Amino acid sequence: MASEIPLRNIWILFLYAADLVQLQGRFERDVEQAQDLPDLIGRLMAHVVEDRLHRNLSRGYQARTAVLPRVRGRIDMLATEAGQLMERGQIACRFEEHVMDTPRNRLVRAALERLSARVSVRETGHRCRSLAADFARAGVSARRPSRAELATDQIGRNENADRMMVALARMVFDGTIPTETKGASLQPGDETTEHLIRRLFERAIGNALRIALKPEGWSIAQGRRLAWPVSGTTPGLSAILPGMQTDIELTHPETERHVVIDTKFTRILTRSNHRDEILRSGYLYQMYAYLRTQEHMEQPPSLTSEGILLHPQVGGSVDETLVIQGHPISFRTIDLTAPTTEFASHLHKTATAQARIGI
Incomplete structure (x- = not known):
C-alpha cells in the first residue's frame, strides 16, 4: 500500500496531521532533495533545528531545592530549622530555575541522535549528529522525556517553529524511522512504514475536516469510545466484551446531523468466490454496529446518523452510497x-465533501 506514495504526498499528510498545513511551501528544497523517508525527516529536522538555534532555544522552568546564603524563591522553614541552617548563615529554599533542559528539547535531542x-x-x-551535540552543549540532557513530561510542556500558539520541531x-x-532504499517513493514490505503512514492518514483526514468544516x-x-447498549450482562462478560472507538465524528447542531468516518489504510475492495x-464485509458490519448501537444513546436519538468508510485509492476510485434502515453509508x-498538486487539492475536496453525502 505505501510502496507507491510519493514523498511529497507523505509530507502533505504530515503537515495536516501535525496541524501545520500553513507551512506548506516553506521547505520545498528539502522535500525535493530527499532520497527517502528517513532522509526527508532528517533534512527537515536539521533545517528547523538550525533555524531554532540561531534564534535561541525555548527555555522552561524547573523546580529546584537548594541551601543558599540568601533567600531565593520560597523559604523551606522545616528544612531550615531541622538543619539549623540559619546558625551557619544559610537558608533552605525552593525556587524555579530557567533552563534549556525542557521535555521538548530533550525529545528533539533524542530524535536527532x-x-x-x-x-x-x-x-x-x-x-543531525552535530545538532545533537549542540543541544548537549546547551545543557539539554540525553534522557528522552516521558509522555507525562511532554504533556506538561505545552507549546504556545505563536511557537510554530517549536511545534514543527516537536512534531x-x-x-x-512514532514510526521508528525504518531504513529505506533510495528512491522517490516509499518501498514496500516495511511494517513500521505502513504503521506510520496509517497514523498520518487518519490524523491528516481529521485535521483537514476540522479546517474545512469548523467554520x-x-x-x-x-x-471517541462508544458504549454497547446492553440491558444486562453475565458477571464475566465485561472483561471480554470488545470495545468500540470511532476514528472521526462530525456533528452539526443546527441541522442535527451526525457523521461517523472510519479511515482504513487498506484496499476498499477484496476478492470474492462469486465475484471479482x-x-x-467486515468494515461494513463495523460501521453498521457504530450507527445502530448508538441510535438511542445520543440526545436527540441518532436515527439517521451517516457513516463514511474512507480508504486510499488502489486501482479505480470508489464513491458509492447506500441507505440501511435510515442510515446512509458511503x-x-x-x-x-x-x-502532489492534484493530491493536495483532492485532500481538501475530500474533506469538504464528507459532510454532504446525502442521497
Whole structure:
C-alpha cells in the first residue's frame, strides 16, 4: 500500500496531521532533495533545528531545592530549622530555575541522535549528529522525556517553529524511522512504514475536516469510545466484551446531523468466490454496529446518523452510497499516489465533501 506514495504526498499528510498545513511551501528544497523517508525527516529536522538555534532555544522552568546564603524563591522553614541552617548563615529554599533542559528539547535531542544512526545519507546524518551535540552543549540532557513530561510542556500558539520541531521528533519515534532504499517513493514490505503512514492518514483526514468544516458550524471529535447498549450482562462478560472507538465524528447542531468516518489504510475492495471484487464485509458490519448501537444513546436519538468508510485509492476510485434502515453509508477513496498538486487539492475536496453525502 505505501510502496507507491510519493514523498511529497507523505509530507502533505504530515503537515495536516501535525496541524501545520500553513507551512506548506516553506521547505520545498528539502522535500525535493530527499532520497527517502528517513532522509526527508532528517533534512527537515536539521533545517528547523538550525533555524531554532540561531534564534535561541525555548527555555522552561524547573523546580529546584537548594541551601543558599540568601533567600531565593520560597523559604523551606522545616528544612531550615531541622538543619539549623540559619546558625551557619544559610537558608533552605525552593525556587524555579530557567533552563534549556525542557521535555521538548530533550525529545528533539533524542530524535536527532536516533536519526543520525538511521539515516543512510551521510550528509544528513552528520548534520543531525552535530545538532545533537549542540543541544548537549546547551545543557539539554540525553534522557528522552516521558509522555507525562511532554504533556506538561505545552507549546504556545505563536511557537510554530517549536511545534514543527516537536512534531517531526514525535514522527521519528512514532514510526521508528525504518531504513529505506533510495528512491522517490516509499518501498514496500516495511511494517513500521505502513504503521506510520496509517497514523498520518487518519490524523491528516481529521485535521483537514476540522479546517474545512469548523467554520461552517461543525464540531469534529476523534477517537471517541462508544458504549454497547446492553440491558444486562453475565458477571464475566465485561472483561471480554470488545470495545468500540470511532476514528472521526462530525456533528452539526443546527441541522442535527451526525457523521461517523472510519479511515482504513487498506484496499476498499477484496476478492470474492462469486465475484471479482466486492466491498470488505467486515468494515461494513463495523460501521453498521457504530450507527445502530448508538441510535438511542445520543440526545436527540441518532436515527439517521451517516457513516463514511474512507480508504486510499488502489486501482479505480470508489464513491458509492447506500441507505440501511435510515442510515446512509458511503464508501470513498482518496488517491495518495496522485501528483502532489492534484493530491493536495483532492485532500481538501475530500474533506469538504464528507459532510454532504446525502442521497
